[in-house]
Amino acid sequence: MAVTLKDIAEKVGVTESTVSRVLNGIPKASEETRKEIFQVAADLGYKPNQIARSLVTKKTNTIGLIISDLANTYFARVASGIENIASKYEYSLIISTTGGQEKEELKYINLLKEKQVDGILFASGRMPESCRKLLRETEIPTVVVAREVEEDLPSVHINNVKESYKAVKYLINNGHQKIAMISGNANDKESGLYRIQGYKQALCDNNLEIKEELIVEGNFKLKSGIKAMEEILKKDDSITAVFAASDEMGVGAIKAVKKAGLKVPEDISVVGFDNNIISLASDPELTTISQPEEELGWRSMEMLYKVINGEELEEKKIYLSCELKKRASVRRL
Amino acid sequence: MAVTLKDIAEKVGVTESTVSRVLNGIPKASEETRKEIFQVAADLGYKPNQIARSLVTKKTNTIGLIISDLANTYFARVASGIENIASKYEYSLIISTTGGQEKEELKYINLLKEKQVDGILFASGRMPESCRKLLRETEIPTVVVAREVEEDLPSVHINNVKESYKAVKYLINNGHQKIAMISGNANDKESGLYRIQGYKQALCDNNLEIKEELIVEGNFKLKSGIKAMEEILKKDDSITAVFAASDEMGVGAIKAVKKAGLKVPEDISVVGFDNNIISLASDPELTTISQPEEELGWRSMEMLYKVINGEELEEKKIYLSCELKKRASVRRL
DNA sequence: CTGAAAGCGCTTACAG
DNA sequence: CTGAAAGCGCTTACAG
Numbered sequence: 001m002a003v004t005l006k007d008i009a010e011k012v013g014v015t016e017s018t019v020s021r022v023l024n025g026i027p028k029a030s031e032e033t034r035k036e037i038f039q040v041a042a043d044l045g046y047k048p049n050q051i052a053r054s055l056v057t058k059k060t061n062t063i064g065l066i067i068s069d070l071a072n073t074y075f076a077r078v079a080s081g082i083e084n085i086a087s088k089y090e091y092s093l094i095i096s097t098t099g100g101q102e103k104e105e106l107k108y109i110n111l112l113k114e115k116q117v118d119g120i121l122f123a124s125g126r127m128p129e130s131c132r133k134l135l136r137e138t139e140i141p142t143v144v145v146a147r148e149v150e151e152d153l154p155s156v157h158i159n160n161v162k163e164s165y166k167a168v169k170y171l172i173n174n175g176h177q178k179i180a181m182i183s184g185n186a187n188d189k190e191s192g193l194y195r196i197q198g199y200k201q202a203l204c205d206n207n208l209e210i211k212e213e214l215i216v217e218g219n220f221k222l223k224s225g226i227k228a229m230e231e232i233l234k235k236d237d238s239i240t241a242v243f244a245a246s247d248e249m250g251v252g253a254i255k256a257v258k259k260a261g262l263k264v265p266e267d268i269s270v271v272g273f274d275n276n277i278i279s280l281a282s283d284p285e286l287t288t289i290s291q292p293e294e295e296l297g298w299r300s301m302e303m304l305y306k307v308i309n310g311e312e313l314e315e316k317k318i319y320l321s322c323e324l325k326k327r328a329s330v331r332r333l
Numbered sequence: 334m335a336v337t338l339k340d341i342a343e344k345v346g347v348t349e350s351t352v353s354r355v356l357n358g359i360p361k362a363s364e365e366t367r368k369e370i371f372q373v374a375a376d377l378g379y380k381p382n383q384i385a386r387s388l389v390t391k392k393t394n395t396i397g398l399i400i401s402d403l404a405n406t407y408f409a410r411v412a413s414g415i416e417n418i419a420s421k422y423e424y425s426l427i428i429s430t431t432g433g434q435e436k437e438e439l440k441y442i443n444l445l446k447e448k449q450v451d452g453i454l455f456a457s458g459r460m461p462e463s464c465r466k467l468l469r470e471t472e473i474p475t476v477v478v479a480r481e482v483e484e485d486l487p488s489v490h491i492n493n494v495k496e497s498y499k500a501v502k503y504l505i506n507n508g509h510q511k512i513a514m515i516s517g518n519a520n521d522k523e524s525g526l527y528r529i530q531g532y533k534q535a536l537c538d539n540n541l542e543i544k545e546e547l548i549v550e551g552n553f554k555l556k557s558g559i560k561a562m563e564e565i566l567k568k569d570d571s572i573t574a575v576f577a578a579s580d581e582m583g584v585g586a587i588k589a590v591k592k593a594g595l596k597v598p599e600d601i602s603v604v605g606f607d608n609n610i611i612s613l614a615s616d617p618e619l620t621t622i623s624q625p626e627e628e629l630g631w632r633s634m635e636m637l638y639k640v641i642n643g644e645e646l647e648e649k650k651i652y653l654s655c656e657l658k659k660r661a662s663v664r665r666l
Numbered sequence: 667c668t669g670a671a672a673g674c675g676c677t678t679a680c681a682g
Numbered sequence: 683c684t685g686a687a688a689g690c691g692c693t694t695a696c697a698g
Contacts, residue, residue, distance in 0.1 A: 002675095004674095004675060004676085005675070005676065006675080006676095014684075014685090015684070015685050015686080016675090016676080016677095016685095017677080017678080017684070017685065017686080017687095018683085018684055018685080020676070020677060020678090021677090021678095021684085024677085026678095030683065030684095033683090033684090045470065047443065047446050047447050047471075048447055048675090048676080049388075049447065049449060049674090049675055049676070050447045050448050050449065050676095051384055051387050051388050051393065051448070051449045051674090051675080051676090052388055052674070052675035052676040052677090052690090053675080053676055053677075054384050054676090054690090055382075055384050055385055055388055055674090055675080055676070055677095055689095055690045055691070055692090056675090056676055056677045056678080056689075056690045057676090057677070057690090058690080060384065062427070062448075069413065070403075070409050070410075070412050070413035070416060071409060071410045071413035071627070073406060073409070073610075076403050076404060076406070076409035076412075076413075077403075077404045079403050079409075079428075080402065080403035080404035080409075080430065083403060083428060083429070083430050084430070087429065087430075092427050092429070092444065092448060093427060093428055093429075094395070094425050094426060094427055094428075095412075095416060095426055095427075095428050096416070096420065096425070096426075097413065097416050097417070097420075110380065111425070113380050114380050114381055114382065114383045115383050115384070115395075115425060116382060116383065116384050137378065138380075222610070222613060222614065248610070248614075251614045254616075255616070258616070277406075277555070277581070277611055278610055278611050278614040280555060281555065281581075281584045281611040281614045281615050282614050282615070282616070283588070283591070283615070283616045294404070335691095337690095337691060337692085338691070338692065339691080339692095347668075347669090348668070348669050348670075349669095349691090349692080349693095350668070350669065350670080350671095350693080350694080351667085351668055351669080353692070353693060353694090354668085354693090354694095357693085359694095363667065363668095366667090366668090381691090381692080382690090382691055382692070383692095384690090384691080384692090385674090385690070385691035385692040385693090386691080386692055386693075387674090387692090388673095388674045388675070388676085388690090388691080388692070388693095389673075389674045389691090389692055389693045389694080390674090390692090390693070391674080
């Protein structure tokens with residue numbers, strides 16, 4: 001059996017209350033009993049039962065992370081950032097993956113409530129109204145990660161419109177005028193739609209024509225990038241550059257260009273998004289927008305910490321900015 | 334305030350015990366009170382407090398995962414596999430990352446004990462004696478993931494010697510005789526040492542000479558692969574193939590070969606290890622050994638489940654085998 | 667079929 | 683400086 005406060009108390013000849021106080025560093029006990037209590041606790045290998053403690057303090061020192069998919073590099077890095085800072089704050093992390101499914105999201109919010117977590121970090125697709133409602137009812141402090149959200153929930157994310165704009169502007173600054181895009185799905189309001197908006201905005205602001213047929217949809221994966229690029233080349237082989245909404249698709253684009261007997265960047269320049277390791281593995285290395293995944297993680301955890309402890313938030317919505325990584329896949333025209 | 338059993342009991346006019354039994358599906362209450370209890374519970378939005386429940390049942394339905402690093406693709410995928418099956422078994426997952434540091438590992442074992450987890454999955458570097466000892470004392474059911482371990486702890490992993498052998502044998506079968514290796518650190522008894530052993534064994538069994546100077550150490554990262562390959566080319570430009578202990582290093586090798594003005598696979602063939610996405614991003618695509626990360630994850634979770642429930646294990650050590658992915662980076666001589 | 671009681675391992679006023 | 687008591691929200695024999 002595990003050793004309890006009672007065991008220590010009996011052995012020392014004091015009461016559980018005293019042992020509890022001493023072990024928790026509450027004010028003065030006689031130096032003598034203090035010493036003895038610590039001694040006996042160590043001898044017996046006492047480990048406080050946090051479950052029992054949580055029941056009375058109503059704090060579990062654990063927070064729940066609801067996330068789409070750990071096998072995805074991007075989310076894995078966000079999770080990593082969260083874990084690092086959580087452990088610094090002495091919070092444990094319960095991780096639940098949802099695949100972006102609303103049903104799973106609801107299930108886990110309920111579960112985390114039952115487990116009495118002190119707070120929730122939500123990094124799983126767009127947050128449906130049902131989740132918001134449930135979160136409100138359960139009254140668990142929540143911060144949304146990597147998603148803009150209409151709700152007044154605190155959140156930390158990047159500005160996808162602005163960052164895409166930056167990528168496309170870079171191509172324009174390098175003299176490109178006929179720029180295609182390999183996008184995500186426009187129904188995905190985040191990396192899908194917003195990155196398209198940034199692309200269009202950049203063209204528009206620079207008096208370049210937006211041709212809808214030059215925006216080809218992929219699913220962020222490498223293969224879809226290949227297919228999309230092939231389609232683009234078939235449609236219009238006079239383009240000189242392409243902006244891909246993910247590095248995987250960007251690398252796919254490079255592959256397709258080469259397969260078509262053309263060269264990157266001599267014939268076609270490519271810019272990606274993410275700064276995934278594959279952007280460095282490709283040949284040529286892919287120019288890309290570097291997302292601060294780890295920072296997204298730790299900033300959200302910091303925010304949540306403040307919310308839990310009732311501290312004021314200076315900003316309810318934090319936008320982190322991304323860095324343009326200039327590499328060999330873009331040429332100056 | 335959260336609604337409790339007591340609230341329901343009062344409203345229905347029965348006792349907490351009855352409510353508890355009904356909600357837990359314990360045998361027969363009158364159909365009438367059952368209905369009413371469920372009704373009231375739903376109306377009040379009752380959610381059982383699992384902390385209170387755990388205190389009495391001595392089960393938390395959560396397991397702890399001690400893992401090196403979530404930002405690392407390999408471990409992230411292992412974690413993903415674990416999470417998927419854990420949630421199927423209705424276990425929550427507390428994830429703690431250690432960076433492979435013994436001190437952190439010990440800290441988290443203690444913490445998980447205090448949190449009364451039902452079991453631990455250990456996927457963090459070689460397990461030091463101190464951890465084994467602590468695990469024994471705390472008596473938490475444990476399964477080791479992706480690491481061979483002398484101890485009689487159950488474990489699931491791949492056979493690094495055998496899989497490396499397979500990779501090198503493939504090169505030999507394709508007519509290669511002068512094969513270099515980009516290895517990990519030999520002090521790392523797993524992917525470091527064992528992959529070197531497999532390489533040597535394959536050469537040996539095929540009467541090829543082992544030249545220590547053709548084994549150059551990297552750190553599994555892309556850059557180190559480039560450096561190692563440059564060194565190898567400097568030492569002996571008559572080699573026709575290289576086996577890299579990771580895909581990142583393999584891709585690095587390809588880059589170095591190209592930079593030296595040679596071609597892959599025409600001049601030098603390359604085989605990697607992992608089947609990381611970058612093996613597909615590289616040009617040419619990298620032939621590699623595909624590790625079953627997700628399966629590593631779920632098999633270990635399944636094993637742990639059995640241990641927790643006192644079921645007999647047919648095998649205490651499970652070896653999963655890897656698949657050789659034949660791609661364009663190897664040529665037949 | 668249901669109640670009353672004890673207990674899980676802690677913490678925390680309240681006294682003294 | 684320390685005890686005695688109550689309580690956190692449940693479950694589970696034990697009666698009846």
